[in-house]
Amino acid sequence: MVDFVIFFTVGVLFVIGAFVASWLIAPHKPSAAKLSTYECGEEPVGGSWIQFNPRYYLFALAFVIFDVEILFLAPTLLVMRSFGFVAFIEIFIFLFILILGLSYIWRKGALEWM
Amino acid sequence: MIYVLAAILLISAFLTVTLKNIFHCALALAVALLTLAGFYFYLDAPFVGVMQLIIYVGAIMILIIFAIMLTTRVGDRLLSAANHQVMPSLLAVIVFVLFGIAAIRKLDLVAKAGKMSDPIAGLGRELLTTYLLPFEVISLLLLAALVGAVVIARKD
Numbered sequence: 144m145v146d147f148v149i150f151f152t153v154g155v156l157f158v159i160g161a162f163v164a165s166w167l168i169a170p171h172k173p174s175a176a177k178l179s180t181y182e183c184g185e186e187p188v189g190g191s192w193i194q195f196n197p198r199y200y201l202f203a204l205a206f207v208i209f210d211v212e213i214l215f216l217a218p219t220l221l222v223m224r225s226f227g228f229v230a231f232i233e234i235f236i237f238l239f240i241l242i243l244g245l246s247y248i249w250r251k252g253a254l255e256w257m
Numbered sequence: 258m259i260y261v262l263a264a265i266l267l268i269s270a271f272l273t274v275t276l277k278n279i280f281h282c283a284l285a286l287a288v289a290l291l292t293l294a295g296f297y298f299y300l301d302a303p304f305v306g307v308m309q310l311i312i313y314v315g316a317i318m319i320l321i322i323f324a325i326m327l328t329t330r331v332g333d334r335l336l337s338a339a340n341h342q343v344m345p346s347l348l349a350v351i352v353f354v355l356f357g358i359a360a361i362r363k364l365d366l367v368a369k370a371g372k373m374s375d376p377i378a379g380l381g382r383e384l385l386t387t388y389l390l391p392f393e394v395i396s397l398l399l400l401a402a403l404v405g406a407v408v409i410a411r412k413d
Contacts, residue, residue, distance in 0.1 A: 144258070197410070203316075203323045204406040208399050210316040214308050215395055218381035230385050233392070240396040244403035253407050 201253050212241055259299060266292040280325055287318045304377045 216234070223230045248254060269292060272285035290313045297306035384392045 147258070197327050200320075200323050200327055201406065201410040203320045204410065205403060207312075207316040207320055208403045208406070210312055212396075212399060214312060215384065215392065218304070218377050219384050219392070220381070222378050222381040222385065226382075226385055233385055233389060236393055237396045240393070240400050241403075244400040247404055248407050251407055251411065253411065 198256070201248075205248060205253075208244070209241070259296075262292055262295050262299065266296070280322070283318070283322050283325055286321065287314060290314050290318065302376075304380070 215237070219230070219234055219237075223234060266289055269285045269288035273282050273289060276282045276285060290309065294306045294309040294314060297303070297309055
């Protein structure tokens with residue numbers, strides 16, 4: 144509990160300190176160019192509240208599926224060694240079914256960018 | 258400690274349903290889910306906590322934020338995120354809380370949790386022996402979800 148309070152306080156103070164220090168030390172001479180949005184050196188075009196390409200959604204969905212896979216894979220991999228080859232086969236079947244799915248979306252061209 | 262977590266959770270959950278900009282609602286929901294992970298760690302359930310972080314804060318939040326960014330009217334700042342169903346939602350909350358308390362009281366959680374020395378390894382052992390078939394069926398379920406996602410998303 145005590146170490147938690149110390150970590151928490153130092154963490155919060157570190158963030159606040161960074162902002163306060165830059166506010167105190169940095170010179171304040173704003174101009175139009177300085178206040179514009181910085182995006183890797185590119186000139187920003189249009190607003191940021193635009194509709195994004197729906198293709199991103201498919202990637203997100205695939206990511207969720209393989210994220211859930213990790214949930215079940217992690218505890219089984221932890222004990223795989225103590226079970227020997229049988230566990231290896233069991234986990235391999237689990238993974239193989241999902242790799243089928245990955246090859247399916249690959250084949251369908253869902254991973255291609257058009 | 259738990260009261261700090263509870264306060265953050267309540268505030269962020271309240272902001273999730275009341276903020277005007279739907280994108281800010283999603284960010285407030287992310288804070289709420291993150292705080293829930295804190296609860297799991299506090300209650301000595303690190304596996305559930307980590308999975309809450311990976312699945313909900315990581316994946317589900319990305320899905321929700323993508324879904325918001327894909328809507329045509331995201332730039333419309335006045336788009337209301339609330340549907341003003343106060344009475345039905347109040348009723349639902351009351352029923353949920355009553356049944357939740359009744360269900361939790363019937364469970365003997367402490368006795369069950371105390372038996373296992375290493376809960377994560379125990380979970381893995383159970384998945385590979387007693388629950389082997391469900392374990393493999395989960396994989397099939399995920400495959401079906403993946404194929405379904407592609408079929409629905411590629412209709413265009």
